[in-house]
Amino acid sequence: MEAILTSIIAAATPLVFASIGETITERSGVINLSLEGSMMLAALAGFAAGYHSGVWWVGFLAAAAVGAAVAALVAGSSIALRINQVAVGFVLALLCVDLSSFLGVAYVRQRGVSVPHQPIPGLSEIPWLGQILFSHDLVVYAGLALIVASTWWMFRTGSGLILRGIGERPAAAHARAVPVNRLRYRYAAIGGALVGIGGAAFSLDVKLGWSFRHTAGFGWIVLAIVIFGGWHPVRAAFGAYLFGALQVVALKLQPVFPGLSQILPLLPFPLMIFTLVLVNRSWLRNLADRVPALRGLLSTDTPAALGRPFQP
Amino acid sequence: MPPAERTRLHRTALLVLPALAALGVGILLLLAAGVPPFEALWRLYEGAFGDGGDVANTLMAWVPLVLAAAGLCVTFAAGAWNIGIDGQITFGAISAAAAARLVPGSTAVVVPAVVLAGLAGGALWGLAAGVLRTHGGVNEIFGGLGLDFVARGLAIYLIIGPWQREGVASTGGTDLFRREAWLPTVGSTNLSILALVLAIAALAGTVVLLRGTRFGLELKAIGKGPASAILLGVDATRRMLWSFLICGGLAGVAGAVQAIGFHHKLVPAVSGGYGFLALLVVLLVGFRQAWIAPVALFFAAILSGSTQLQLRLDIDSSLGGVLQGVLVLLVLLARGWQLRRDRSTVAVVGSPTGEAV
Numbered sequence: 001m002e003a004i005l006t007s008i009i010a011a012a013t014p015l016v017f018a019s020i021g022e023t024i025t026e027r028s029g030v031i032n033l034s035l036e037g038s039m040m041l042a043a044l045a046g047f048a049a050g051y052h053s054g055v056w057w058v059g060f061l062a063a064a065a066v067g068a069a070v071a072a073l074v075a076g077s078s079i080a081l082r083i084n085q086v087a088v089g090f091v092l093a094l095l096c097v098d099l100s101s102f103l104g105v106a107y108v109r110q111r112g113v114s115v116p117h118q119p120i121p122g123l124s125e126i127p128w129l130g131q132i133l134f135s136h137d138l139v140v141y142a143g144l145a146l147i148v149a150s151t152w153w154m155f156r157t158g159s160g161l162i163l164r165g166i167g168e169r170p171a172a173a174h175a176r177a178v179p180v181n182r183l184r185y186r187y188a189a190i191g192g193a194l195v196g197i198g199g200a201a202f203s204l205d206v207k208l209g210w211s212f213r214h215t216a217g218f219g220w221i222v223l224a225i226v227i228f229g230g231w232h233p234v235r236a237a238f239g240a241y242l243f244g245a246l247q248v249v250a251l252k253l254q255p256v257f258p259g260l261s262q263i264l265p266l267l268p269f270p271l272m273i274f275t276l277v278l279v280n281r282s283w284l285r286n287l288a289d290r291v292p293a294l295r296g297l298l299s300t301d302t303p304a305a306l307g308r309p310f311q312p
Numbered sequence: 313m314p315p316a317e318r319t320r321l322h323r324t325a326l327l328v329l330p331a332l333a334a335l336g337v338g339i340l341l342l343l344a345a346g347v348p349p350f351e352a353l354w355r356l357y358e359g360a361f362g363d364g365g366d367v368a369n370t371l372m373a374w375v376p377l378v379l380a381a382a383g384l385c386v387t388f389a390a391g392a393w394n395i396g397i398d399g400q401i402t403f404g405a406i407s408a409a410a411a412a413r414l415v416p417g418s419t420a421v422v423v424p425a426v427v428l429a430g431l432a433g434g435a436l437w438g439l440a441a442g443v444l445r446t447h448g449g450v451n452e453i454f455g456g457l458g459l460d461f462v463a464r465g466l467a468i469y470l471i472i473g474p475w476q477r478e479g480v481a482s483t484g485g486t487d488l489f490r491r492e493a494w495l496p497t498v499g500s501t502n503l504s505i506l507a508l509v510l511a512i513a514a515l516a517g518t519v520v521l522l523r524g525t526r527f528g529l530e531l532k533a534i535g536k537g538p539a540s541a542i543l544l545g546v547d548a549t550r551r552m553l554w555s556f557l558i559c560g561g562l563a564g565v566a567g568a569v570q571a572i573g574f575h576h577k578l579v580p581a582v583s584g585g586y587g588f589l590a591l592l593v594v595l596l597v598g599f600r601q602a603w604i605a606p607v608a609l610f611f612a613a614i615l616s617g618s619t620q621l622q623l624r625l626d627i628d629s630s631l632g633g634v635l636q637g638v639l640v641l642l643v644l645l646a647r648g649w650q651l652r653r654d655r656s657t658v659a660v661v662g663s664p665t666g667e668a669v
Contacts, residue, residue, distance in 0.1 A: 033453075077644070077645060077648060080648075080652070081645060081648030081649060081651070081652055082648060082651065082652070083644050083645065083647070083648040086393055086453065087595055087644060088641070088644060090395070090591065090595075091592065091595065091637055091640050091641045091644065092637075092641065094588055094589075094592065094633065094636075094637050095633070095634065095637025095638060095641060096637075097630075097633070098630040098631075098632075098633030098634045098637060099630075099634050099637075101628055101630035101633075102341060102345075102628050102630040102631055102634055103341075105345075105628050220457055220461075223454065223457070224454065224457070224458070227454055262468050262472070262483065263465045263468055263469055266461045266462070266464060266465040266468075267465075269457060269458040269460075269461035269462070270458055270461065270462050272454070272458060273444065273448075273450055273454070273455055273458040273459075276448065276449065276450045276454070276455075277444070277448040277449070277450060280448060280449035280450070
């Protein structure tokens with residue numbers, strides 16, 4: 001049991017980074033649909049940079065840069081050129097997937113660097129919990145810390161409030177002298193950088209190496225997790241762990257039911273649709289309105305200005 | 313220069329300059345990969361049109377592309393992003409495979425039954441995405457992607473489960489359909505006249521539907537926003553569902569053609585990514601539906617040419633996808649740039665309705 005939980009925490013780490021990153025981007029009102037491609041290209045960039053430099057964190061820097069650049073392109077085409085974000089994001093998703101295949105040929109099945117295993121002294125000796133949470137590597141710890149830090153930042157700080165403001169009512173934020181579009185660039189890029197780190201967390205950590213379409217399907221799944229998570233970091237992380245659990249269970253069941261292991265990873269998307277339909281039912285909405293304690297848990301209101309360009 | 317002439321010149325430049333730039337990116341990538349670029353591009357052309365067999369393969373890639381793109385014009389007109397179209401192709405192929413396995417008799421009976429089954433299956437899957445949007449409160453982008461995953465899961469389940477090959481359960485696909493269920497082809501090539509006719513009819517039908525009928529006008533009204541739909545007195549929900557039904561149906565026919573005209577069995581990746589590629593085609597042509605035919609031919613040529621490139625020169629076939637993606641991206645950016653210079657128009661590029669999503 002401990003071993004399974006430990007591997008779930010590790011397996012979900014890339015998705016934790018990517019889904020919190022996309023949550024931040026979407027909270028600012030920008031929808032970055034390119035994740036399937038940008039995460040894959042970032043995974044390649046991370047692997048290649050690590051391979052040539054021999055230093056794992058250089059790989060993460062390169063991956064973050066690629067993720068941020070693609071996200072900035074999506075934001076820029078919407079803000080500066082008023083092109084539909086969904087269109088650009090979709091084209092970039094396909095383009096970056098093919099680009100990663102073409103540029104990655106030389107790296108297929110090469111041995112690269114990996115993030116070293118580093119149990120935290122002391123904490124990792126706590127019975128049960130120590131093994132599950134504190135005997136991983138730095139990237140996994142950073143993922144856990146990101147859940148706490150991003151939640152605190154988004155809901156307990158002034159700049160977090162502004163982030164939510166520009167995604168909900170950009171005109172009101174503008175009236176209060178908030179530079180809406182400049183901040184949208186910034187948060188799109190920050191979110192994109194986290195998506196890129198998620199990609200590198202695959203190729204340098206939990207799914208070591210590079211292969212043809214190394215992270216196939218995960219980008220679309222992250223988009224689903226963000227919605228499933230109702231644009232809340234903790235719930236997004238929960239979605240990522242749920243998906244990590246499905247993956248680990250599928251892996252364990254592979255010898256017994258070879259077919260099931262192919263189908264289980266496809267489940268989160270239908271699960272997400274089911275959740276969406278459910279939370280949109282009026283009785284559940286009424287319930288959430290009446291019981292304040294449930295409101296945080298059940299509300300899945302899309303940021304009101306998501307995908308809408310703002311012209312001051 | 314008279315304004316009309318100037319705009320025509322501009323419009324041509326907006327297509328030609330990005331095409332040249334995309335070509336430039338392709339040449340740079342080939343140089344980076346250590347391949348003589350012009351030889352590779354010549355081989356790409358040869359791979360697409362070199363001999364009769366190559367032309368047949370290109371045309372058979374054109375067919376599902378045109379079918380899916382024609383369908384997407386209908387949902388786009390209504391202002392919906394039917395990104396789940398790959399799932400509709402897949403479910404159409406699954407339904408077609410069921411018909412190919414079940415319906416007895418000669419080709420004259422089985423093939424029409426298979427195509428109709430594909431039409432019905434795709435329409436059902438499209439309708440599901442539409443219902444999720446109109447009645448479930450689920451944006452069609454995510455509902456559609458979700459249904460795509462469901463269709464793929466179903467295909468894998470059938471291939472390794474109930475429809476598994478004699479003796480071995482492998483994800484390589486089901487047993488081949490019996491010969492009567494294959495699309496009849498010309499000579500020894502893969503070219504099927506029936507498939508070509510289906511694609512041309514679908515495209516012509518879509519153009520007529522959108523330009524010449526009241527239904528098309530109503531769809532475009534919905535796409536323009538709720539206010540114009542109300543002015544016309546249109547039941548927006550029903551029209552929206554019809555658009556998904558039509559798009560899904562055409563995608564399903566594409567799936568049927570893939571199943572009985574190309575693979576001759578059900579495989580997990582039966583959609584071949586034609587749905588996503590068709591979205592690129594439609595983004596490129598915008599409102600001018602008639603342009604789908606040449607643009608889809610260009611895309612199909614790149615697709616089949618780059619497959620040959622991999623076989624003959626060992627250049628990864630993803631080069632074709634890179635060229636297509638760069639071209640569409642640059643065209644979108646160029647249009648955006650043009651509109652920025654000419655702020656008299658308020659349309660938003662990339663959404664045929666002129667609306668932000």
